[in-house]
Amino acid sequence: xxxxxxxxxxxxxxxxxxxxxxxxxxxxxxxxxxxxxxxxxxxxxxxxxxxxxxxxxxxxxxxxxxxxxxxxxxxxxxxxxxxxxxxxxxxxxxxxxxxxxxxxxxxxxxxxxxxxxxxxxxxxxxxxxxxxxxxxxxxxxxxxxxxxxxxxxxxxxxxxxxxxxxxxxxxxxxxxxxxxxxxxxxxxxxxxxxxxxxxxxxxxxxxxxxxxxxxxxxxxxxxxxxxxxxxxxxxxxxxxxxxxxxxxxxxxxxxxxxxxxxxxxxxxxxxxx
Amino acid sequence: xxxxxxxxxxxxxxxxxxxxxxxxxxxxxxxxxxxxxxxxxxxxxxxxxxxxxxxxxxxxxxxxxxxxxxxxxxxxxxxxxxxxxxxxxxxxxxxxxxxxxxxxxxxxxxxxxxxxxxxxxxxxxxxxxxxxxxxxxxxxxxxxxxxxxxxxxxxxxxxxxxxxxxxxxxxxxxxxxxxxxxxxxxxxxxxxxxxxxxxxxxxxxxxxxxxxxxxxxxxxxxxxxxxxxxxxxxxxxxxxxxxxxxxxxxxxxxxxxxxxxxxxxxxxxxxxx
DNA sequence: TTTCTTCTTATGGTATGATGATAAGATTGT
DNA sequence: ACAATCTTATCATCATACCATAAGAAGAAA
Numbered sequence: 215x216x217x218x219x220x221x222x223x224x225x226x227x228x229x230x231x232x233x234x235x236x237x238x239x240x241x242x243x244x245x246x247x248x249x250x251x252x253x254x255x256x257x258x259x260x261x262x263x264x265x266x267x268x269x270x271x272x273x274x275x276x277x278x279x280x281x282x283x284x285x286x287x288x289x290x291x292x293x294x295x296x297x298x299x300x301x302x303x304x305x306x307x308x309x310x311x312x313x314x315x316x317x318x319x320x321x322x323x324x325x326x327x328x329x330x331x332x333x334x335x336x337x338x339x340x341x342x343x344x345x346x347x348x349x350x351x352x353x354x355x356x357x358x359x360x361x362x363x364x365x366x367x368x369x370x371x372x373x374x375x376x377x378x379x380x381x382x383x384x385x386x387x388x389x390x391x392x393x394x395x396x397x398x399x400x401x402x403x404x405x406x407x408x409x410x411x412x413x414x415x416x417x418x419x420x421x422x423x424x425x426x427x428x429x430x431x432x433x434x435x436x437x438x439x440x441x442x443x444x445x446x447x448x449x450x451x452x453x454x455x456x457x458x459x460x461x462x463x464x465x466x467x468x469x470x471x472x473x474x475x476x477x478x479x480x481x482x483x484x485x486x487x
Numbered sequence: 488x489x490x491x492x493x494x495x496x497x498x499x500x501x502x503x504x505x506x507x508x509x510x511x512x513x514x515x516x517x518x519x520x521x522x523x524x525x526x527x528x529x530x531x532x533x534x535x536x537x538x539x540x541x542x543x544x545x546x547x548x549x550x551x552x553x554x555x556x557x558x559x560x561x562x563x564x565x566x567x568x569x570x571x572x573x574x575x576x577x578x579x580x581x582x583x584x585x586x587x588x589x590x591x592x593x594x595x596x597x598x599x600x601x602x603x604x605x606x607x608x609x610x611x612x613x614x615x616x617x618x619x620x621x622x623x624x625x626x627x628x629x630x631x632x633x634x635x636x637x638x639x640x641x642x643x644x645x646x647x648x649x650x651x652x653x654x655x656x657x658x659x660x661x662x663x664x665x666x667x668x669x670x671x672x673x674x675x676x677x678x679x680x681x682x683x684x685x686x687x688x689x690x691x692x693x694x695x696x697x698x699x700x701x702x703x704x705x706x707x708x709x710x711x712x713x714x715x716x717x718x719x720x721x722x723x724x725x726x727x728x729x730x731x732x733x734x735x736x737x738x739x740x741x742x743x744x745x746x747x748x749x750x751x752x753x754x755x756x757x758x759x760x
Numbered sequence: 761t762t763t764c765t766t767c768t769t770a771t772g773g774t775a776t777g778a779t780g781a782t783a784a785g786a787t788t789g790t
Numbered sequence: 791a792c793a794a795t796c797t798t799a800t801c802a803t804c805a806t807a808c809c810a811t812a813a814g815a816a817g818a819a820a
Binding site: 761762763764765766767768769770771772773774775776777778779780781782783784785786787788789790 | 791792793794795796797798799800801802803804805806807808809810811812813814815816817818819820
């Protein structure tokens with residue numbers, strides 16, 4: 215049983231000393247990532263980060279609810295919501311009379327945006343980017359094939375529109391990144407396979423999170439549209455194999471671009487965040 | 488704003504009329520899926536089923552917390568935990584002052600075991616099985632390639648052991664299905680790509696859930712070991728391409744087997760569940 | 761000593777009621 | 791008509807209490 219934190223003094227006092235006030239309004243009292251709205255979400259983030267950073271290892275027990283309340287200075291309801299949240303992400307498992315235990319890594323839902331961003335902030339790792347692109351190379355070429363072969367004309371129209379959006383936003387870097395995601399998602403949606411959509415959405419969020427880590431979207435170098443155009447034309451022509459190959463190529467270029475941006479960002483600026 | 492349920496009378500009275508007793512012990516009072524331990528999990532399942540069955544459409548608001556308490560005869564804490572759970576699965580989004588709204592289908596985490604089983608129980612659809620196998624065909628052959636090319640000898644040993652387990656359990660149908668999953672998971676683990684592991688775990692759970700729907704594991708016909716042996720030997724020989732092709736073949740056979748079992752089950756026994 | 765039973769305790773699950781903050785809608789004054 | 795204000799609906803949080811039960815401790819019997 216691993217126990218952390220000096221007994222008594224909260225590691226992170228989210229709520230301050232005053233006890234009997236509504237808490238939502240005290241958001242301004244702690245600067246710690248005030249973009250997260252609720253306290254339970256913040257507690258979840260803190261505990262989650264401590265788990266993915268390895269401070270709690272698989273099989274370890276978390277402190278009991280009452281201790282967590284003390285540590286973070288919040289009520290039991292809040293802690294319970296946070297814990298439930300982490301359990302839903304399969305980071306922990308909570309059983310009556312036995313406490314809250316960290317699950318083995320293999321159980322973690324790494325596709326969860328929160329889990330991903332916690333992992334990135336705990337220790338940024340190019341490996342995570344590589345893994346993401348490995349997954350994309352598995353799914354997106356196939357999705358492209360299916361979109362070309364069995365997508366409806368409405369699907370194709372939407373893909374075309376997303377491409378047009380991309381073109382029109384080419385100069386505004388942050389918008390372009392979003393438009394690019396939408397292009398990919400439109401292709402995936404054209405497969406009409408819900409699981410593809412789920413995985414695609416997770417990957418999109420994951421990439422966005424990793425971009426925001428490097429604080430720059432693809433290092434400002436303008437995107438080369440040619441590979442996208444190749445994908446688009448192959449899909450519209452309903453040439454499955456060509457679409458598949460074009461997407462494979464696109465992803466490879468994209469991967470290189472992102473890794474280059476990461477490397478570039480790594481050498482200037484002494485680290486991550 | 489969509490409101491369902493006749494105001495006042497609970498649709499499902501989970502807790503009964505008595506109000507001031509601990510509730511866990513009253514599990515025996517309702518037969519409704521008593522395998523689920525906590526009430527909040529049951530409430531989540533009921534609401535989740537109503538969502539995936541289309542009773543609430545995307546954009547609709549769920550009844551407010553107080554109404555849900557009444558409908559299901561549980562306290563607000565319980566309802567809140569259930570709602571949080573559904574939000575973690577991206578079925579709904581809850582915002583202060585605006586209530587709880589159903590998210591568009593594209594946001595749902597279809598890889599979540601609960602979501603999958605709710606979908607299956609709401610309306611069993613061969614399509615879901617097809618989608619699952621489409622996903623498997625995307626990433627398992629690639630995982631096989633990577634396992635063959637870059638797996639450690641420990642990884643390979645573990646794969647070999649899982650295969651041996653499969654062989655030894657060949658006659659006990661329920662165990663064999665589990666052993667087969669473990670074989671696949673061992674291959675996926677050998678890629679050392681966490682995302683593959685996450686997706687693989689979800690797919691495994693999903694298949695298990697769909698099997699339990701048909702109440703028979705692969706219709707009792709004994710599994711043909713040859714394709715598995717082909718995969719194993721290719722991996723151990725570190726022949727990536729051959730391993731990839733062998734897995735592709737294996738999955739295709741497996742898919743046919745499962746669909747046949749589903750069809751078989753469909754014609755006798757007038758439906759699902 | 762060993763084993764079985766019983767008691768205690770630690771721990772999560774649930775209930776209840778109250779307060780706070782605020783977005784959305786209703787009301788009112790100009 | 792429009793803008794400012796008030797009210798309400800609704801979730802977020804807190805505090806406290808009780809219950810059920812798994813695990814562990816203590817004691818009794820063989």
